[in-house]
Amino acid sequence: MEVLEILREASNRIYKNVKDLAGTNDAAGDFGVGAGGDISRNIDIVAEKTVLDYLKEINFECIVLGEECGRVELSKNPKGFVIMDAIDGSANAVRGVPFFCSSLAFATENKLSSITDGVITNLSNGEMYWASKNKGAFYNNKQIKVHKKDPIYKIVGINTSGSSIELMNKLHPIFENYNHTRHFGANALEMAMFARGLMDIFIDLRNKIRIQDIAAGYVIVKEAGGMLLDANLNPLDTDLSYETRVSFIAAANQEILDEIMSQINS
Structure with missing residues (x-):
């Protein structure tokens, strides 16, 4: 089998x-x-x-x-x-x-x-x-496939559960400038929905996510044509240790990635 x-x-x-x-x-x-x-x-x-x-x-x-x-x-x-x-x-x-x-x-x-x-x-x-x-x-x-066209509504998935004040301040421009932000409470399923084209970008910069939460989403996102990066915008990769915690960004294309990151880094 x-x-x-x-x-x-x-x-x-x-x-x-x-x-x-x-x-x-x-x-x-x-x-x-x-x-x-x-x-x-x-x-x-x-x-x-x-x-x-x-x-x-x-x-x-x-x-x-x-x-x-x-x-x-x-x-x-x-x-x-x-x-x-x-x-x-x-x-x-x-x-x-x-x-x-x-x-x-x-x-x-x-x-x-x-x-x-x-x-x-x-x-x-x-x-x-x-x-x-x-x-x-x-x-x-x-x-x-991930959503490649210019969407009618730009939907930004973003996990901020338990975020520090510093991170929330950093992310504030996204909430201020984008009317359609989403987090539903299950990262893996949200990665799958992103891969299906239902979101344009999915962000988790808390450095809290475990490998078990994103392992299946990792291959599904990549095979759907999505970009999967770490907080430094390098290709996401790490070991499978229980101590490992990661941040990641799943983006449909370079354009939406650049657009969102310019908001975070402004």
């Missing part, structure tokens, strides 16, 4: 196991702090267990890097890394806000740039985004 099909099947199983759990009392609970640094909720645990059980069932030789479970070695001779945020947008999922997803990616080495496959599933409705390196990005079997 191809790696992409494994990730897609794991994502489908997550959806089946959590779609009726979100927004209920059983979705919450406090299971301590997970490997990613956030409190693990019951819906997180159910979703991760679903993936781990499936990978064990098919004897997929890999190392899992999970948001909650941490590093789980399923083989002494792994083919690579499964990078898993089984529930991205846990707060939305627990409260029943219909914007949360699973994010699964596969990397052959300990680098973001070695990711070959990624799958993001909107767990509120089962819609799936996926990509494999050099094979394009897809949404529900239809190939997708």
